[in-house]
Amino acid sequence: MPAETAIALHDVSFRYPGAQEDTLRNVNLHIHAGDFVTVVGGNGSAKTTMCKTFNGLVPHYWTGDFAGVAEVCGIDTYTSSVAELSARVGYVYQDFMNQLVRPTVRDEISFSPINFGLADYAERTAEALEMLRITELSDRYVWQLSGGQGHLTALASVLAMRPEIIVVDEPVAELDPARALEIYERLEVLNEQHGITVVTIEHHAEFIAQFAKSVVLMHQGSPVWHLPVQDAVNRSAELAEHGIPAPQVVQAAQALGHDQAPRTVAEAAHLLGSVPSPDTTAPAIEGVDSRQPVVAQVDDVHHSYRTVKSALQPVLNGVDLQIRRGDRVALVGGNGSGKTTLLKLLAGIMVPRFGDVMLDGINTRSKSAAKLSDQVAYLWQQPQQMFLKESIEKDIALYPQERNIPQWQHIVEHTLEQVRLSEFSDRDGRTLSGGQQRRATVAIGLAMQPKLLLLDEPTASLDIDSRDAVITMLDDLAHVINSAVVATHDMSLVAEWANRVIVLQNGRVAADLHPRALFDDQDLLAQAHLVPSQITQLGQAIGLTPPPLSVEEFVARFQAARPALDLNSHTVGAPRI
Template identity: 60%
Template structure:
């Protein structure tokens, strides 16, 4: 193989920045590779990849030094337009790259602009590959976040570039669709020889699909290694905030020739090693103590005297949106749902199932076309969204949409000060301290890292002192350390709010935080269950477009009852006999 990307002594600094975002980067990527670029938020992953299609430095100007060559072309001497036929890029803020009114128009846009006679065939093939052909005539503003992400990728695939870069491939895509998306990227790589580069935080996808891994830290590659060698550096990866996949953690202590890459491989290894269910786990399960997630920091007294009171009630709720032609496109139909004090609810379901719509209805940002919603006993049709904001806080899917002022302190203070609440400044100080952002209080929220932005939106919501907190994809696009921080933060809020609802595709969040899961599909509620009940039902998993956490799937494969929901539960549930000889993992 020959090199298709050559980077030599590359450095880059954004205007006004105090230090370089990229520092003396030297990197070579061979044609036909499938590369995962990993590292914590702010390590330089996205900036590095934006040099490959010329966005840095032609769009994002700054101090640029060194050389980037793509298929022999110096990107500094080229242009974004000319590079786009070689490098297809799906951005982290993919919504901003959708420029045409309908899905079909969007996917045809690139090939049409380049004068390709088979533009319609290319677009149809790309949409079918990603399972969105049925959305071809849908307007892009009608799409869910996951559907919009797939549309952006389809528009890139229609160009059939030699290199595809995808920043956070599974962001806002339902778990089943995430694996299907990686399978499609693998097919493009193996069958069509396209070089694939992904910026990824999910170790399980890296281990299963990548051929090589680039670890970034502080603006430079730490190393670029074949995937098996990268996986073997578990301790080093963990020190960079990238813990091993759950199936690798489950095999800790075994003398393995190579780390397992799939649940099936891990199950085979553990059977050979004599894995068995602990008697104590079976006894705990019989007593019911293992039926719910074990969550540190829960404050069961947070709703004492208030337990189980209805906080929000949806009765026979139906809702939909008008198309430009005036047709009503239904999203929800006849939904009955009660959120009670003490509930920690995860809304799950496939892309377009209505999760975000339901949350906006529950908090009164929208009112249902049919049926009713009451919030703290108030009919949302009979009260303004401004008044209802005193009872419910809705945290948007994109944190930057919640930053209206020039500092986090001002954003957090906006609601309580606007309501004339006494000691608003003291409240703001307490909230900022609670979310560990006191040191960043005077920073503009748009300049913070992804994890800090999520914490800032939680602060804005907390300062509203709501009964009900609703968060839309609160862990999307976060590295593992930031994701775990947000999960812990949500856990800690149990003493400050009556109930919380999150819409999520993050099954770790579901397993480790939620006590109740609402599965949406077909316009209604398919199930109202515990996390364990969801992950134990094949029919529910299929209907919800959900894939259980690796550790839960591994427990089921080995017949562990009940299946563990976290690595810590796995260690409580499973005993390992010493294998008589090293266990070989076959690729």
């Protein structure tokens, strides 16, 4: 194998035990040392399975029928072992919390260097902590970490080994937007300054366009092509067919008649030019309708978790808010800001140490979470936690059937139709794709017919088509759901779905405002570790104030502000064929 090749797969096929067909199908792929490769494709295209051949998990841990040759750093993975390969290939898994095995963050990061007998393990640990800005977490127990903090810890444990190859499955899953950007910037530094070959599995086209050097498109278990990133971005229509819509800046540029595919906001702004000032196309910012009845109320709520050493770790510190009928609330903030804790308090799963939470006039202290489920439904961050029966139909029926709700069978059938899962009604939810699992959990919540629906990161780890399907579904179900609160890092969801944003910072409500007002407040965005979507950034860059929230709005306002341009023959959404 040539010295410059880091990874080479030759006619690799793999079938999981009991499967009817191969998951990997005659895969041929070469990745050069020093490349920054992003693997893309829809849910179920075998991206993760292929990448698990890089560190020997396939076929040594995930056993099955393996054929072909996989070579990594000149080593045949079939005749090697996961332990031997782990010194060369660092892997951060999509279910990253399962790879944390030590009590504290510092222990976790130093675990591999110590086990490999590296004398500078302490230096490597401190370096990894500092690189990801999590030094303050070093003595925290891993079970105390938020999802985003756990992800950073898993990545730091990989970086401490200074591997030749780093594979990261969904690098930005569960990270706040600022940390997500920083992760990619750090991976870029590792790639360019230290020569580490980086492989990411990604659904977010904007990160692919900005940071990748080459792109592998997977479909039905094998690569469709492996191209330089600009060539890949230029194939926006083909990528869209595989569930990867073009970055928003590409959609906007092509909708405005440009053939070029800008990879960054700066390139798109340079291509389009500025609009006249002042901007007279800006829509009005809508306020909260205070005439609507209050569905939930939080009064001076304080909450903390007790550590192993019995100290209290504050999470919420004096939160006051009201949720009214018709509210579509996006709950945002940095990792560890208390979003999930607040959702669980609203659901009555936990009660606050101080203060009160009222649901439809009921104090959550006075009833169990099971009783409160008549008023509120909480959809867990990990969909698998909501699948208790052998089929999603039985999972959806669990609540209405046990409550003897009249015509519960009709409710179940109708709910399956609403979320477009009728044909999968007899499937175990754990066997569904990521997007289908999310829809199934929403169906479980809808069948409870709650006044308030709470969703924790409903679009995390979904491909863009599945994410858009969840957003569209929430829009379509607005007449069924009185009010909804979504804890999220997904700024596109915030922009396209929410009519109200609550920003949590340091355990308090830092702001309660409309998405448009949020994205127009640069200081607040920086303080809360939030980064607007690409189209919002592009609007700001060319002078649209307040910034646009969607590609459609951007194009309409740009055309209104620049009427002299001959743009009438172009339509929004051209790259999403």
